[in-house]
Amino acid sequence: MINYIKSIWEGLWTVLVGMRITLLHLFVRNVTIQYPKERFPIPDGTNGTAMARNRLELDMDLCDGCKRCSRACPVNCIELDILQVAKGVEQPILKNGDKRNAWVPSYEIDFAKCCFCGLCTSVCPTDAIKHTTEFEYSSYKRSGTVSYYFDDKKDYDRGLKFSFINLTEAEIEEKKRVLAEFKAQQAAAKAAATVAKPEAQTEAKTE
Numbered sequence: 008m009i010n011y012i013k014s015i016w017e018g019l020w021t022v023l024v025g026m027r028i029t030l031l032h033l034f035v036r037n038v039t040i041q042y043p044k045e046r047f048p049i050p051d052g053t054n055g056t057a058m059a060r061n062r063l064e065l066d067m068d069l070c071d072g073c074k075r076c077s078r079a080c081p082v083n084c085i086e087l088d089i090l091q092v093a094k095g096v097e098q099p100i101l102k103n104g105d106k107r108n109a110w111v112p113s114y115e116i117d118f119a120k121c122c123f124c125g126l127c128t129s130v131c132p133t134d135a136i137k138h139t140t141e142f143e144y145s146s147y148k149r150s151g152t153v154s155y156y157f158d159d160k161k162d163y164d165r166g167l168k169f170s171f172i173n174l175t176e177a178e179i180e181e182k183k184r185v186l187a188e189f190k191a192q193q194a195a196a197k198a199a200a201t202v203a204k205p206e207a208q209t210e211a212k213t214e
């Protein structure tokens with residue numbers, strides 16, 4: 008009988024020894040958090056901390072289409088098209104008060120390739136492109152991963168390619184038309200000047 012009780016006690020003691028670390032953790036502060044309900048704070052550049060290099064965000068009202076970001080990108084994940092501003096016809100300004108040299112009808116970042124090196128942000132002359140504290144790309148729907156940035160009229164189902172366009176199709180077409188007219192006027196003026204020059208030279212020789 009004594010051996011029987013001893014065996015039960017030994018069995019209980021073995022469980023208690025095995026569970027010792029687990030039991031101790033009931034009385035110490037948690038080192039894990041219940042993500043996604045709880046999150047660790049991410050450095051946002053305030054209080055002297057460096058900004059975390061998470062998802063990029065672009066302010067198109069500051070982007071002048073200089074392409075420095077795409078040239079600096081080591082993995083070629085930035086693609087943009089530009090449309091020259093018709094000088095003398097349009098006088099658009101950027102959000103910072105500087106004159107705009109180009110419109111940007113298409114600007115995409117493929118975050119599947121991005122390594123978050125930060126080179127694009129460091130070369131941008133207007134601080135148009137910046138890192139944010141946003142790091143979550145997952146979603147229950149594939150379109151949900153990109154809907155925040157995509158224009159409603161664009162195709163959502165393009166993986167992690169984020170588009171930052173703030174011009175409508177109609178606005179882009181109008182700007183193309185204005186630029187084409189401006190270039191045609193310039194070409195006509197140049198042609199007229201080329202014709203007028205030899206005529207003036209001939210008149211001078213006759214005199």
Ligand code: SF4
Nearest residue numbers: 080121122124125127
């Ligand atoms: S953070 Fe680096 S890899 Fe990502 S878009 Fe900018 S330059 Fe390219």
Ligand code: SF4
Nearest residue numbers: 070071073074076131
């Ligand atoms: S470097 Fe800045 S201003 Fe130039 S194209 Fe890139 S985001 Fe736009």
